[in-house]
Amino acid sequence: MKILLNENEEIVETVKKGLKKSGGYCPCRREKTEDTKCMCKEFRQQVADPNFEGYCHCMLYYKTLKD
Ligand code: SF4
Incomplete structure (x- = not known):
């Protein structure tokens, strides 16, 4: 599992x-x-969920199940 920034730099800049x-x-x-508060509770729960893969609500972060 890894948490990455969105590959779209414009989105990252806007959310930041x-x-x-x-x-x-x-x-x-x-x-x-x-x-x-970032990282918000929703995303922390998604990170803890072994089946979740995808973006946080704002699309700043992407959780991938791959290493
Ligand atoms: S949705 Fe993403 S950017 Fe917004 S607070 Fe949660 S983790 Fe941070």
């Missing part, structure tokens, strides 16, 4: 800018809580 603006909270969500 959003994270900077929001003080590290998920730019795709309105609530600012511990659960929405």
Whole structure:
């Protein structure tokens, strides 16, 4: 299992800018809580899920099951 950045640099830049603006909270969500701080709870759960492969909600990260 590996966590990679999206290969699309434009998306990475956009999400990173959003994270900077929001003080590290998920730019795709309105609530600012511990659960929405990057890496957010949703993605942490997806990382822990042995069957999940794919992007986080904002598409900043990609979890691959391959090594
Ligand atoms: S969806 Fe992705 S970028 Fe947004 S907070 Fe979660 S891990 Fe970070």
